[in-house]
Amino acid sequence: MFDNNSNTKNKNDDENTEPADKSDKPKKLNNNNDDFNILEKTKAIKEILKSDVFDCHNSVALYGDWGSGKSSVILTLIEEFKKDKDKKDKDEDNIITIKFDAWKYEKEGSLAYALLEHIIYELEKNDNKVIKYEIKAIKDNVLKSGKIVLKSVNVNYGFFGLSFENNNKDVDCGDIDNLTKGIEKISKILNENNKRLIVFIDELDRCEPKNILDLLSSLKAIFNASNENNCNNIIYFVAIDKDAVSKALKKRYGEIMKSEEYLEKIFNISFSMPKHFELKNFIKRYDSFNDENAEKLARFFEYIKFTNPRHIKKVLNKYEILAKFKDDGVDGGLIPEIITKNRNKYLFDTIFVLYFIILYEFYYEKYLEIKNIDDKLNNYASCFRHIGWNEQKNKSLKDKPRKTIIEWVLKKYMGNNDNNDNNESAAPKSTQNNLPLLELEYSV
Numbered sequence: 523m524f525d526n527n528s529n530t531k532n533k534n535d536d537e538n539t540e541p542a543d544k545s546d547k548p549k550k551l552n553n554n555n556d557d558f559n560i561l562e563k564t565k566a567i568k569e570i571l572k573s574d575v576f577d578c579h580n581s582v583a584l585y586g587d588w589g590s591g592k593s594s595v596i597l598t599l600i601e602e603f604k605k606d607k608d609k610k611d612k613d614e615d616n617i618i619t620i621k622f623d624a625w626k627y628e629k630e631g632s633l634a635y636a637l638l639e640h641i642i643y644e645l646e647k648n649d650n651k652v653i654k655y656e657i658k659a660i661k662d663n664v665l666k667s668g669k670i671v672l673k674s675v676n677v678n679y680g681f682f683g684l685s686f687e688n689n690n691k692d693v694d695c696g697d698i699d700n701l702t703k704g705i706e707k708i709s710k711i712l713n714e715n716n717k718r719l720i721v722f723i724d725e726l727d728r729c730e731p732k733n734i735l736d737l738l739s740s741l742k743a744i745f746n747a748s749n750e751n752n753c754n755n756i757i758y759f760v761a762i763d764k765d766a767v768s769k770a771l772k773k774r775y776g777e778i779m780k781s782e783e784y785l786e787k788i789f790n791i792s793f794s795m796p797k798h799f800e801l802k803n804f805i806k807r808y809d810s811f812n813d814e815n816a817e818k819l820a821r822f823f824e825y826i827k828f829t830n831p832r833h834i835k836k837v838l839n840k841y842e843i844l845a846k847f848k849d850d851g852v853d854g855g856l857i858p859e860i861i862t863k864n865r866n867k868y869l870f871d872t873i874f875v876l877y878f879i880i881l882y883e884f885y886y887e888k889y890l891e892i893k894n895i896d897d898k899l900n901n902y903a904s905c906f907r908h909i910g911w912n913e914q915k916n917k918s919l920k921d922k923p924r925k926t927i928i929e930w931v932l933k934k935y936m937g938n939n940d941n942n943d944n945n946e947s948a949a950p951k952s953t954q955n956n957l958p959l960l961e962l963e964y965s966v
Contacts, residue, residue: 548593550601557831558591558799564598567793571599571720571757572617580746581788584761586795588727589832592761595795596621596722599759603720618712618719620644624737625725633733634740635672638705639665641721645708656711664704671701672740702744709756719756727763731770738767742788760789799831808838809863810845815872822873828880840879 551561571582586592603617620641627636642664645657712719726734741758768781785792801823805816823829828837845862847853858871881889 548597551594551598557801557804558594559796560591560595561598563793564595565602567595568599568602570791571759572718575791580755580757581741581790582757582759583785583789583792584759584795585764585792586761587765587830588763589830590795591799591831592795593724596724596759596761599720600722616716616718618645618648618717619722620719621722621724623725624723624733625728628729628733632673633729633737634744635668637721637723637737637740637745638668638672641708641719645719650715650717653711653715653717657708660704660707660711664701664708667697667701667704670697671744698744705745705756713755717755721756721758723758723760726760727766731766731773734762734766734770735774738788798829801829801834804831804834805838808842810842810861815861815869818869819873819876822876826877826880833884836883837876837879840883841876844875 549555551558551564553561567584584592584595600619600621603619606617607615622637622640624633624637627633627640630636642657642661646654646661648654648657709719723737726737729737738760741760745756745758762785764781764785767785771779771781771784801820802813802816805811805819806813811819823834828834841860844853844857845860848857848860849862849864858875859865859867860872860875861867861869878889878892881892
């Protein structure tokens with residue numbers, strides 16, 4: 523019934539499927555690896571970022587769950603803009619891109635200052651000599667103001683609007699004004715050279731809740747402050763998980779403010795990653811699975827609501843290692859008869875192994891409950907002996923291996939009762955109703 527008799531991939535499967543990308547690194551999207559159905563949307567986002575709509579809208583959010591492919595979208599956008607630049611077409615060469623990995627700089631003390639410093643240092647390396655030298659000319663003053671303000675002032679943008687918490691008495695409103703004017707000068711330099719800067723901020727989800735809110739508030743209050751020259755052509759494109767923001771807000775403000783309300787104040791325009799992706803096609807990229815069993819496994823993952831792409835990739839990568847051990851015959855008979863690249867075996871065994879990998883990686887306490895069931899039943903049987911068990915009357919059972927006691931408990935109290943009062947293994951009537959039914963229920 524569970525035997526998989528069509529494990530071998532056919533020619534068409536190979537033609538339409540790339541091998542699985544087993545790393546967690548972002549990848550440039552193309553027609554063959556677009557498991558998230560996001561490639562066309564990514565192209566549309568690129569055109570919007572190039573358009574005039576951002577002359578007065580300069581904060582963009584890309585919403586998506588952790589592991590949903592936001593980093594791949596950012597990588598693809600950066601690569602596409604680089605491709606335009608390589609064409610040497612003036613109409614296509616007005617975009618400068620900078621990527622800021624927030625998690626990488628979290629230990630710097632102030633993410634906002636680290637962002638400012640990163641933008642300036644990257645612009646210093648620009649191919650345009652005019653931009654390079656003009657940025658160098660204002661660099662020291664801007665960074666000096668940035669250090670005074672961003673490392674000393676906590677910017678809050680919450681329920682009661684904008685507020686500043688000054689941790690340094692030497693900081694005043696003049697310092698904040700100098701910083702915003704310094705950022706305006708950067709924008710003006712870019713504008714005079716017909717350039718638009720897009721700063722992609724990634725990995726913010728992984729930062730501490732306080733740091734997430736501090737950076738978002740600084741984007742709104744300082745980096746995106748309005749300016750008299752109306753030439754703010756710097757776009758901040760932020761990949762963010764709404765759930766991470768929601769948890770951060772709850773920790774800082776309690777239930778006063780919801781993430782939707784907060785994020786609407788920060789970002790002018792937003793895009794969202796799709797909630798679902800082509801799970802079947804993703805599974806087919808792994809050597810062990812063909813079209814038929816990939817579809818069945820996709821239904822399994824969907825049924826147990828285990829559909830995060832990064833989590834599934836981690837589980838399937840572990841499975842592939844076990845499958846290789848099985849194919850190479852080095853598993854010592856420990857691995858069940860799972861489906862592998864070279865073996866037509868059982869779907870049931872495959873699902874069983876996948877389920878235990880999920881428990882081990884993501885629900886470890888549940889895994890331990892199952893792993894230690896023998897010990898629990900041994901303890902259960904031991905306690906059972908002390909609440910009415912007659913050692914003298916049941917010498918034959920006492921001398922039997924403990925495993926027999928476990929089997930007896932399972933048989934007696936989990937629905938298969940063939941014992942009677944005359945059986946020497948039967949427990950005294952006074953204790954038969956003291957043991958609760960063991961309800962073993964594991965779900966993800």
